[in-house]
Amino acid sequence: MKKLHGLDYTIAFAGNPNVGKTSIFNNLTGMHQHTGNWPGKTVSNAYGKCSYNGKNFLLVDLPGTYSLMSNSSEEEIARDYICFGNPDLCVVVVDATCLERNLNLVFQILEMSLNVVICVNLLDEAKKKSIEINLELLSDLLGVPVIGTIANKPKTLKKLLSVISSSLENKNNNLTIPSKLKYSPKVEECISMIEESIKSKLPDEKQYLSRWISLKLLDENISINEALKSNLHMDIDNDSDIQEKLNQIKSNLNDEASSITSIRDSIVSSIVSEAEKIREKTCIFANSKYNLKSRKIDKILTSKKFGIPIMIVFLAVIFWITIAGANYPSSLLSNMFGAIQDKLLIVFYNLHIPEFWTNLLIYRYVSNCNMGRLSYASSYGYFLSTVYFA
Ligand SMILES: Nc1nc2c(ncn2[C@@H]2O[C@H](COP(=O)(O)OP(=O)(O)OP(=O)(O)O)[C@@H](O)[C@H]2O)c(=O)[nH]1
Ligand SMILES: [Mg+2]
Known part of the structure; x- marks a missing residue:
């Protein structure tokens, strides 16, 4: 969609599955995208519009993902939109009842976006579980605005729009700086060895991606090469400078009896321990026995x-x-329908219903256990049991 009169801003809604992105998106745009209480409901981007304070926003509802490593098509769609779709701002929706788990994605998006707002949704569910979150402190620790919401409470969504609006103004004044996660000295050393080479190959407006791309290359996440080639015409596989640096990093690691795997483990453990620290500082479990x-x-x-x-x-x-x-409930039902069929047959005979209808509606069979006795299964019972056991 084109931007209107230079007034429109594009806002991407990212987050873990089932955190309420689509619910917020629907309530803001008046649209009816499918929502559901199971992960992975949204599998492609949905677009909608809304306005606030004279600003026109194009909202993009991204598929829910636990990370942006491109392990699935949803992760690739979300990653490509955030990195190369040029949204003016990315709202990361997180679940207030399990903040720590959601922070993994938050850290990744902070590394690949310049303008981020964290929306702590499901505050009502958190309240039920006696969980309180210090949103101000969370904002200080992450270096970006944080707002609490309940998806079906318009008042909270208005506040979200107001934070988005002022964040976009701050972006124009370069006032917000998302915090970058600090990794172990070894990982930071590896990043610094390669980051400058990557930066020099990126277009000016995408240079902020250099740290994130360095991390992905250290992580040997090769799908990033394809994405960079198709979106930014940057061919890492055939870039001798970058390949040389990568080989140098690998050989250094081998000399020091460490490996790319240990670097990868170190990146993951930094993310996990930082998420835990932030949760400890910002979440209060009023009912300590809960959970x-x-x-x-x-x-x-x-x-x-x-x-x-x-x-x-x-x-x-x-x-x-x-x-x-399953045989036990099956035989129970079979006996039940068997009892009904005999009673139905008696009713049919007593009502003098013509044989044609009796034959049509009641399935006749000869009972093996009682030779000579004609038994009938009601077609209704027979039909029900057939459907049930099918
Ligand atoms: N109580 C409560 N329920 C919510 C809130 N936000 C969303 N839900 C419910 O949570 C479920 C998931 O909501 P969705 O909007 O489909 O979540 P999503 O993040 O788009 O999920 P994916 O598309 O799978 O990524 C739905 O049943 C919503 O009704 C909220 O603030 N409070
Ligand atoms: Mg959704």
């Missing part, structure tokens, strides 16, 4: 010792239910 039970269960179910045996037992139970267990 205790499910955390204990989680610990057992995901432990190395019990996790796999419990999974095998569960699979065995499901297998048994599918093969043998």
Whole structure:
């Protein structure tokens, strides 16, 4: 869609699956995109318009993703839009009931966007679970505006629009600077070895992506090469300068008895520990016992010792239910319909319903156990049981 009179701004809505992106998008645009209480409802970008304070916004509802590593087509769609779709601002919608898990994506988007607003949605659910989030502190720690919302409360969405609007003004004045996650000294050293070469190959308006691209190359995320080639005409595979630097990094790592895998692990553990730190600082569990039970269960179910045996037992139970267990309710229903068929037959005879209709509506069969006795299954019962057991 074209920008109107230079007044329109494009706002991308990114976030984990099932955090309420589409619900917010629908309420802001008046559209009716599908929402659903299961992850992965939205699988492609949806576009809609809304206005606030004389500004026209084009809103883009992105598919929900847990990361932007391009492990799936949704991740690729979201990553390409955020990096190369040139949105003026990216709203990252996070779930207030599990902030820590959502921060992984937040850190990635802070690395690949200049203008970000964090929208902490599902505040009503968090309240029910006695979770309070210090939004101001979260904003200070992340270096971007943070606003709390409940998707079906227009008042909170108005505040979101107001924050978006002032953030866009700040962007024009270069006032917001998203915090960049600090990795281990080794990773930072590797980034600094390659970042300048990447920056020099990027167009001016995309130079801010250099750190993120460096990380992806260190992570050996090769799909980024294809994306850079098709979107920015930057051919990393055939760039001798960048390839040389990458080889140098790899050989240095081998000399030091570390490897690309250890760099990758180090990147992940920095993200996890930073997310944990931020959650500890900003989330208050008013009811400290809340979640205790499910955390204990989680610990057992995901432990190395019990996790796999419990999974095998569960699979065995499901297998048994599918093969043998289902016979019990089946025979119960079969007996029930059997009882109905006899009664129906008596009713039909008593009402003197012509044989034609009786034959048409009641399925006749000869009972094997009672030779000579004619038994009838009501077509209704027969029909129901056929549908049920099919
Ligand atoms: N209680 C409550 N429910 C919400 C809120 N926001 C969204 N929901 C519900 O959460 C579910 C998921 O909402 P969606 O808008 O489909 O989530 P999404 O982020 O677009 O999900 P994907 O498309 O899978 O990425 C729906 O059942 C919504 O009604 C909220 O603020 N409070
Ligand atoms: Mg959606």
